[in-house]
Amino acid sequence: MPGSEAAVSRPEIGRQEEFRLLVEQHSRALFGLAWRMTGNQQDAEEVVQETFLRAYRSFDRFDGRAQPGTWLHRIAVNCALDLLRARRHDAGRVELQAAGSDAGDAVPARDTAPGPERLLLSAEVQRRLTAALGRLSPTERAAFVLRHYQGCPIEEISRELRMSENAAKNCVFRAVQKLREALQPLL
Amino acid sequence: MHLSEEQLVWYRYGEAKGAAAIGEHLAACATCRAAYQSLERVLAAVDQMPAPDPGENYAAAVWQRLEPRLQQCRPAQRDEGAVRSLTLTALFATWRRLALAAAMAVLIVAAFLLGRFWPRPQTVARQPIPEQVRERILLVAVGEHLERSQMILIELANANPGPQLDVSSERQWAADLVGDNRLYRQAAARAGDPAITAVLDDLERVLLEIAHSPSTLSGGELERIQRQIESGDILFKLRVVESKVRRQEEKPNGL
Numbered sequence: 001m002p003g004s005e006a007a008v009s010r011p012e013i014g015r016q017e018e019f020r021l022l023v024e025q026h027s028r029a030l031f032g033l034a035w036r037m038t039g040n041q042q043d044a045e046e047v048v049q050e051t052f053l054r055a056y057r058s059f060d061r062f063d064g065r066a067q068p069g070t071w072l073h074r075i076a077v078n079c080a081l082d083l084l085r086a087r088r089h090d091a092g093r094v095e096l097q098a099a100g101s102d103a104g105d106a107v108p109a110r111d112t113a114p115g116p117e118r119l120l121l122s123a124e125v126q127r128r129l130t131a132a133l134g135r136l137s138p139t140e141r142a143a144f145v146l147r148h149y150q151g152c153p154i155e156e157i158s159r160e161l162r163m164s165e166n167a168a169k170n171c172v173f174r175a176v177q178k179l180r181e182a183l184q185p186l187l
Numbered sequence: 188m189h190l191s192e193e194q195l196v197w198y199r200y201g202e203a204k205g206a207a208a209i210g211e212h213l214a215a216c217a218t219c220r221a222a223y224q225s226l227e228r229v230l231a232a233v234d235q236m237p238a239p240d241p242g243e244n245y246a247a248a249v250w251q252r253l254e255p256r257l258q259q260c261r262p263a264q265r266d267e268g269a270v271r272s273l274t275l276t277a278l279f280a281t282w283r284r285l286a287l288a289a290a291m292a293v294l295i296v297a298a299f300l301l302g303r304f305w306p307r308p309q310t311v312a313r314q315p316i317p318e319q320v321r322e323r324i325l326l327v328a329v330g331e332h333l334e335r336s337q338m339i340l341i342e343l344a345n346a347n348p349g350p351q352l353d354v355s356s357e358r359q360w361a362a363d364l365v366g367d368n369r370l371y372r373q374a375a376a377r378a379g380d381p382a383i384t385a386v387l388d389d390l391e392r393v394l395l396e397i398a399h400s401p402s403t404l405s406g407g408e409l410e411r412i413q414r415q416i417e418s419g420d421i422l423f424k425l426r427v428v429e430s431k432v433r434r435q436e437e438k439p440n441g442l
Binding site for chain 1 (some may be wrong): 192225230245344426430
């Protein structure tokens with residue numbers, strides 16, 4: 001960290017170095033989680049930054065009581081929820097990038113070279129899925145992402161989202177119902 | 188008798204009660220099997236949603252943006268009295284938090300009474316609590332209170348309206364929070380903060396509604412409470428005020 005030694009003490013430098021390793025190890029995984037939760041690259045990057053800032057503020061209190069990944073994951077879920085709620089309030093619903101432009105921008109979808117009909121259908125599925133995910137409430141989306149993509153059991157989701165297990169189950173179930181309503185006619 | 192949609196979803200996620208029986212039923216019942224396969228297709232499509240790759244150098248880019256900001260954001264020290272755990276496992280019933288909130292409430296009242304009734308000393312025998320400290324105490328206490336209140340409201344806002352819902356524990360929590368809320372609202376009004384006062388006022392009405400509701404809610408009663416929570420946008424306001432309070436808390440000199 002050239003140039004920063006003068007401004008910070010030696011223990012501070014050590015702490016930052018330790019923290020840099022965490023950033024190196026967990027940035028990509030956190031980005032994946034944040035993208036699933038926000039559906040938007042810019043928001044996902046914002047969530048990752050905010051997650052590390054919040055984590056750094058409480059780094060001294062972390063003390064290795066949990067796995068760093070688990071600890072950061074929890075902070076990221078909280079940050080993403082905050083952002084989703086703020087966006088929802090601002091715009092009525094989460095603004096998601098259209099699947100096509102999103103993929104063209106920074107999310108290169110894996111090309112499996114299907115035929116034109118299948119491509120059209122797949123694009124429509126993606127469009128509907130993106131829209132349906134955008135219509136979920138922040139808590140429904142968070143609960144669904146944690147259950148479906150992260151494989152968290154309901155008990156853990158209820159802890160992370162600070163709600164009863166029943167409420168967490170309802171959130172996941174409602175999310176699946178909404179996705180099903182949106183996609184079933186095409187599948 | 189066919190399987191419910193909920194049973195199919197939890198079976199798919201490996202968290203269904205009576206999974207073995209559900210599996211047997213699926214093997215024997217073509218209708219349920221078709222419904223399950225349809226669910227599988229939907230969730231498989233969800234799996235195929237393209238996951239972005241932020242690139243090999245993403246971590247380096249994150250660090251590059253982060254490092255200058257860390258200089259202004261030193262970690263909270265243990266001995267600074269920081270009371271907020273950032274992990275989401277800090278659950279509602281944490282006694283430490285309750286004890287802290289109670290202690291803060293006592294301090295606020297004590298600070299108020301000291302300022303109001305303590306005779307003006309000719310020879311100073313005791314220092315009153317400085318205004319800045321008093322405000323800081325209020326901020327910490329209000330932050331904790333807002334966080335706990337949000338948990339109840341989130342719980343109820345996300346509950347599924349069914350024939351009957353047992354809300355006895357939420358009712359009790361709300362009743363406990365009403366008293367604190369009144370105290371904080373009055374203190375915020377005295378401190379001249381209309382934004383926090385207004386949000387606490389809105390919150391108090393919702394908490395009273397919950398505290399005075401029957402311990403078992405019908406679907407209609409729950410929906411009425413959910414509408415009240417949604418119509419005032421109370422959860423969002425609480426989160427905004429809480430984050431404002433937390434930011435002020437983190438400033439070295441409080442407000």
